[in-house]
Amino acid sequence: MNALTRSSRTVDLLLVAVALIWGTSYGVVKGVLLVYPVLGLLALRFGITFVLLSPSLRGLRHVMWRDRIGVLGAGLLLLGIFLAETFGVSLTNASNAAFLISLCVVLTPLVEWAWLKRAPRPVEWAAAGVSLLGALLLTGGHVAASPGDLLVLLAALLRALTTCAVKRVMKSGAVPPLTVTAVQSAVVAIGCAALALTVAPAQWQPLPHWQGHGVFWGSVIYLVAGCTLFAFFVQNYAVSRSSPTRVALLMGSEPVFGALFACVWLGERLTLPAWIGGMLIVAASLFALKREPHREAREAQEAVKA
Numbered sequence: 001m002n003a004l005t006r007s008s009r010t011v012d013l014l015l016v017a018v019a020l021i022w023g024t025s026y027g028v029v030k031g032v033l034l035v036y037p038v039l040g041l042l043a044l045r046f047g048i049t050f051v052l053l054s055p056s057l058r059g060l061r062h063v064m065w066r067d068r069i070g071v072l073g074a075g076l077l078l079l080g081i082f083l084a085e086t087f088g089v090s091l092t093n094a095s096n097a098a099f100l101i102s103l104c105v106v107l108t109p110l111v112e113w114a115w116l117k118r119a120p121r122p123v124e125w126a127a128a129g130v131s132l133l134g135a136l137l138l139t140g141g142h143v144a145a146s147p148g149d150l151l152v153l154l155a156a157l158l159r160a161l162t163t164c165a166v167k168r169v170m171k172s173g174a175v176p177p178l179t180v181t182a183v184q185s186a187v188v189a190i191g192c193a194a195l196a197l198t199v200a201p202a203q204w205q206p207l208p209h210w211q212g213h214g215v216f217w218g219s220v221i222y223l224v225a226g227c228t229l230f231a232f233f234v235q236n237y238a239v240s241r242s243s244p245t246r247v248a249l250l251m252g253s254e255p256v257f258g259a260l261f262a263c264v265w266l267g268e269r270l271t272l273p274a275w276i277g278g279m280l281i282v283a284a285s286l287f288a289l290k291r292e293p294h295r296e297a298r299e300a301q302e303a304v305k306a
Contacts, residue, residue: 011238015250018231023257025227026094027265029086032219038086039196039203045220046082046189049228050182059179070169071180075187077162082188083195085155091148094266098258099135100152102281106132107160108248115164120245123287128245131252131284137277163235163244170240177236184232249284256281 032041060068089097106128109120120128169175196204208216238247256278262268 008241011234011241012250014234015238015247016253018234019251019254020257021226021231022251023098023254023259024261024265025223026089026097026258027261028219028222028227029089030094030266032216032223033086033090035208035213035216037196037203037205038083038090039192039200040205041220042082042086042192043189043196044207045223045228046185046192048220048224050185050189052224052229053178053182053185056176056178056182059176060183063174067169067172067175070165071175071183072187074162074165074169074180075184076191077158077165078184079188079191081155081158081162083192084151084158088148088151088155092146092152094258094262094268096149097152098255098262100149101156101159102131102135102252102255103153104156104159104163105248105252107157108163109245111160111164112167112244116167116244118243118245124245124249127249127252127284127287130287131249131281134277134280134284135255137273137280160244160248163239163247166236167239167244170236173240177233177240180236181229181232185228252284253282 029041036044060071063071085097085101088100109124109128112118113120166180170177170180193204210217235247235251238250259268259274259278
């Protein structure tokens, strides 16, 4: 196994780790929203992330304006994702949210094909279909079209668009992954704070005191460190080294981890069909690891040249 293959496998494993972390985020967010409103939480979470990553903004000094605008656009898409996803989670249950957000696994190949002109491999289409079937079984075969469900579905579409947008921005290799994450965090934090201060003042409230709210602040630290800093860096780095479709497929196990965490954290229960669905999703993610040596080598060489 050469160094390039080992590096690719490491990225694959990191993406599965991100799926696990993001899967737990639905239950964590649902608990935090009982204490603090959506816009305030997002401004806090991404504001802290931006402060920690602000030194990486020096990576923009020698970047062309076209790439800067592209990074800003990716940040605006991320703002849309979290507004839709977080408000959606507050209006539906965690397992429904985990299923609906996993539809980005099916939407990403279509967006990548239409926007980046990369036709998905047959194995990727098959894995996307199996993942969708598994996610459907995971939630009992039905999802009511509530406002919360529709918002999470919108977030899934925006996720697919964002992954492709980041791929396009980072294709030249001029913008480091940490810099992209920093700009995205700034856009989300500023956008949520602006919305809270102008159109939804009830969403801007004093922060809970550290004493007596240890679970809240522990959850915020987890969301910042695991679900934002680590997860978005890995995702942006992986997109720069692979295709958006492959990244989406490898993270297709997110609803499994989400449902399991909802079962433990929120007391939800999984039926036998749900367990079967979870195994199908895991199988689809593993199936997506199947490589076509000639195509993979060509895509890896193109990524290095870029």
